[in-house]
Amino acid sequence: MNKTDFYNRFELDLGIVEKARHNPFYHVVQSELSDEMIIEGEHFIDLASNNYLGIANHPQLKLACIKAIEKYGSSLCATPVCSGYSDLHQRVEQKISDFTGIEQTLIYPSCYQANLGLFNAIANPEDIVFVDRCAHSSLLEGIKNSGCRISPFRHNNMDYLEMLLQKSGKYRTSFVVTESVFSTEGTIASFKEINDLCLKYDAIPIVDDSHGIGVLGASGRGILEYSGISDYQGIYTASLGKALANMGGVICGKASLMKWMQYYSPSLVYSTVIMPSALAGVETVLDIIRVEFPELSKRMWNVKRRIEAALISAGFDMTNGKAPITSVKSGNSLETIQLSKSFWDKRIMTTAFVYPSVPQHEGRIRLIAAANMREETIQRAEEAILQMKHP
């Protein structure tokens, strides 16, 4: 094998994109997120970003980020275990713990990194992980990397999970892993039942609440609040880059485990610490949520319901998720990209999911309507969708 052969193996096949005459990926964004975004010089209605509460461009948030840059600079240029752990970082860790109701929090540069590194630190071939088959790539990759036994269960199917748990006796530790809100389907995990099954079978629950934190629950505290779970004994991860409108990811859990992971989680210990401006941003978003969540939530659900109603009226086949994610079933990869182009032509930005992000022939077009959508924008989106009447 020579160098030419090596590089030839990685030639990107854009056949489907050429057939559809549209590439839904890597469009160049040229603006902040209001209810519109400027992409390649044109205004698009933003139904793509995960800016659920519509606060990514909040003046208070921008100011907090600027002040953090003035105090700490752009970066502390070090890992948290060395000289990168600031008073701000420590304070935000505590605030997230208070918000979620879990003993201790670690903040990572991203949730992908947190999930990838979590299983490496806590699991090995002596353990078994039961994971929802629709779980996010970061969880699946992290689980695979740990070398543990992997046992997927049918999506949100508690009978199937219990059947598998009943046979798990011979492993050192059993983990049950799920997302709270499934990012392509919009379904919400039966997490109360999962937690109860873990208590019954002495397994450790792990939930990725990336699309739940700041979204679910009466005060936006996520899946634990939504499920009525207090004194959670499992492990919790979440993204700070969706409803919390910044970047980064967290792992929260029992204080003794988190203290151990501060030293033994490679994706924390060996990675440059998250930027101070992002930490300040998260701190400010938590303050905003504390005061404004009821109104933001009401607006977010209202917009979701209107967009979903328009899609149903237009004849689209929906996934019927209960979360503020509206997902259209779009068939195979070509059909999905063609549908993405239809929305694009109406100047609506959506997110297309094709194989291998989703199973073959189970493509999805996802629409997330943020709380900051103005009435005129909602009406334009509704009219555009109805014009797309799907046979």
Place this chain on the structure above:
Amino acid sequence: MKTTEEKVIEIVRSVKEIKYPITPDMSLTDDLFLDSLDMLMVINAIESDFSYKVDMGEVVKIKTVQDIIEILEAEIHK
């Protein structure tokens, strides 16, 4: 009592909630659209229900439902 073929088809059907008829000659990927996670669920169920450890060398050769049946029948008749 169910045959090996019937048990294997039942496992494949249950993993993906397949409603249409499954025959042994069907390709797991091209006809039944099983991806790597679905295959893992099938292999785990086979190992549990048949008390047989499927080794990696056998897994990579599995393309159809019949391939799974043949591996199990070879083991049963050993």
